[in-house]
Amino acid sequence: MSHWSRIEVEAIVRTYFDMLNKELHGERVNKKEANRQLNRILTGRTLASIEFKHANMSAVLLDLGFPYVDGYKPRSNYQELLREVVEAHLALDKSLLVTVKNLVEQPALVAATDVDLELAFVPAPQRQPSTFHRTGRGERVNRPRLGVNYLEREANNASLGKAGEEFVLEVEHARLWKAGHRSLAERIEHVSQTQGDGLGYDVLSFEISGKERPIEVKTTRFGPLTPFYASNNEVNVSRLLDNYQLYRVFNYGKGPKVFVLPGLLDQSCTLEPTHYRALVG
Structure with missing residues (x-):
């Protein structure tokens, strides 16, 4: 062709x-x-x-x-x-x-609290190849962007981030409640609000065994393959904490859904550098 x-x-x-x-x-x-x-x-x-x-x-x-x-x-x-x-x-x-x-x-409206677990959780998309491309000499370079990176701007929308975290709180509460572990459901903590945002995760939930489930939440109004942004701290915490989970909330505002990436972020995702720390002198 x-x-x-x-x-x-x-x-x-x-x-x-x-x-x-x-x-x-x-x-x-x-x-x-x-x-x-x-x-x-x-x-x-x-x-x-x-x-x-x-x-x-x-x-x-x-x-x-x-x-x-x-x-x-x-x-x-x-x-x-x-x-x-x-x-x-x-x-x-x-x-x-x-x-x-x-x-x-725009500020995000909080989603309805009646969570249907059968609809909320979906399988994670298959891992996609990097969007790096090769030049004629074979080296890898990042494609330049035109103007504003609107997806990064959305990732910095604090209202949307908090709304996604509250949606995950409801999802986790419904999951444990449905499993008959109501005492665990009542112990779920929104740690990014109660302890600050430096822990490397946003929600502390539990397995039905009682084991802790630390959850980092990333939210977008767009489709499931929209890239998200992770800090150095979040990547490092995913390596250090047992049972770390990243919940990717997507289609927020149109009927939010979530898929789960368990464990190390550098194993479940392709990580591309987007920022550098520059020291003068």
Whole structure:
């Protein structure tokens, strides 16, 4: 199959951003119909190749610090032309930037407290390859970002973080209560509030055996493959504490769900350096 032309890539990008805008505004997105319409325009491109290109779009947006269309699992080996067209679109689409900025900065409403455990917990996504790419000489370099990293800005939204922690408190209470361990359920502690945020985890819960379950909570309004940010302390604590768990809360505000990454963060995730401590003198 030949490389995608600029005209084809621009059609893909326009359709994807139309879906993303609708999703960010809480509107229903008919991905199959959008793909069928593209298939009529892009003669010679199969529905499968169009869906694959949308998955490439998701990877580009995550590299640039933007949310992606939920359901299009990011695929990182994308055409550089695709990234170029996406960046050009973002530079012109000021309304999209405002929409994303408002979403990642707005205060979070606390989720309803009636937790259905059958719906709350989902399997963790399969581990994804790093979004690093290789230059012609083979060395690994991080892809530059365009402007603001909105996903990092969302990660710094204290209101959203606290709301996610309170959701996990309810989830853990429901889990232990359902298992018949009500005394353990009543002992769950929101340690980031009672003891400060320097422990490396946010919630102290329990196994049904009574063993402690320290939980770090990371929350996003977007899809399950949205990257999260972990501090050096959190990574180190995951190595030191027995039974450490990271709860990734996603789709917050649209029906939050959570998956669990147990144990060492550098084993359950691909960790990429994003900050340096610089000492002068």
